[in-house]
Amino acid sequence: MDDINSDKIPNYTHYIILPLKLVGCWDWYKNPEKEYQIIINNGYYALVLFVLMNLQWSLTVNLYTEWTTIMDNLEKLADSLPLLVSLAIIIHLASNKKKMYELVDFMNNNFKYHSARGLTNMTMRESYTTAKKFGYVYTACTLFSITVYVCMPLLSYAWTKQPLQYWVYVDVSSVSDFVIVFIRQCVGQIFVGLAVGQLGVFFASNAILICGQLDLLCCSLRNARYTALLQNDVHHRDIVADHGDIVNDEKHSYVYNKAVLQDSDYHYDEKMKPTLSRTDFDIYDAEFDVATITAYRECAKMSQVILQYKRDFELLVSPLLVLRVVQVTLYLCTLLYAASLKFDMVTVEYLAAVALDIYIYCYYGNQIIIQADRVTCAAYQSAWPAAGARARGLLLRVLAAHCPRRPVAVRAGGFLTMDLHTFVVIIKTSFSYYTLLVNVNEK
DSSP states (O other): OOOOTTOOSOOOTTTHHHHHHHTSSHHHHHHHHOOOHHHHHHHHHHHHHHHHHHHHHHHHEEEEEEEOOOOTTTHHHHHHHHHHHHHHHHHHHHHHHHHHHHHHHHHHHHSSBBBBSSSSBBBBBHHHHHHHHHHHHHHHHHHHHHHHHHHHHHHHHHOOOSSSHHHHHHHOOOHHHHHHHHHHHHHHHHHHHHHHHHOOOOOHHHHHHHHHHHHHHHHHHHHHHHHHHHHBBOOOHHHEEEEEHHHHHHTTSSSSSSOOOOSSSTTTTTOOOOOOOOOOOTTTTGGGHHHHHHHHHHHHHHHHHHHHHHHHHHHHHHHHHHHHHHHHHHHHHHHHHHHSOOOOOOHHHHHHHHHHHHHHHHHHHHHHHHHHHHHHHHHTOOOGGOOHHHHHHHHHHHHTTTTOOSSSOOEEETTTEEHHHHHHHHHHHHHHHHHHHHHHHHH
16 A cells, blocks of 8 residues: 655656657657757657658568469558558657647646545555556567567478568568568567557556546545545544544545545645644534535546546547557458468467457546546535535536536547447457458358
8 A cells, every 4th residue: 555645756657758769759859959869859760660661661562563362462461550550650649749748748747646635545656556567568568479470480480491581571582681671670560569559558558547537536526525624623533533434435436546544744735734633523514615615626626637638638649549440450350360261379479469459448448437437426425415505516517527428538539439348349340350251252
């Protein structure tokens, strides 16, 4: 359990910066002041695009020179999908670097680390830790997948002596030329894997941190009246004695962070000064209404920050989510077809990796929907019967912000909700296309 009085984390997403730099989506020098820094930023970005475009060009030429029928070249066509998608991801994110920088800065400057000081308190430590661990583990899995893709043809060559030209899509005869082409292929696959994989890390880590901030909002909202009591110097111990059953309302109410029945030195991220405590209080007393209104107003501001960040984040990744959904649907279809014709471990590993990749988007998108829905429950459990009319009016505004006609969710293209239902639809659609290919081939 984390310390509720720990210091605020200065950067919630520092762990994604290096992989994004490696694929040219993040400048090596964020604010270049000297000419060589600008040259390095632009030169490295050009190198990444050159390698990926060169791979795509080699594959296109190979398809043109050896084309027979669509069904015979289906596997090569499928190989072009990750290349095209990775190019689109890199170009889109690199073209929107300023928006990405602003998004990260907005999170670091506006996301609260501590909840409002209440009967129960929490921090963002656990959601940050979860997002960081996911980033490291998923990046490691991506690199492992790339290694398997690169090494399996070599192992196959060592075992069967099958030529490797089919894998690099270039006719080379000399050893030196083959080494150069092989290195290009390996570097290109690293760029492809990291570009596609880091989009998933970027999406999932942001979704986890949004859920963590929603956890803080629910905790602060549920404790609004108790926050008012504490602001009026009522001792935390005395409130616990009368209203400690709040922990029953909080069971299974948070996704990543955990609330503790312990006094905090912080009200949001402002450290509180010790004051004299009073022991006599009546939770229904009107003297606490002004502080309750302030507590609800602070919750409303926090809600606005979360919703604004969610909108900006969705605008940035929405076009790429559409591309990923279409690409994964077609890619799963072709991989299933390839596996049915010729079973090999590379295809099976890729099939599992692609299915897991799109599941990440849908699962963490679903987490946002679940936790956003819990805000209304937290508002209902906020001891609102003890508050005055004005405080209840503010509470209704918070409820209205989280009870839209459409749920709070990240949508691909602004219309396709990223949730578990979408994942099922993608799998079903891919299998439908696969059966269509099988029927066409049989005829």
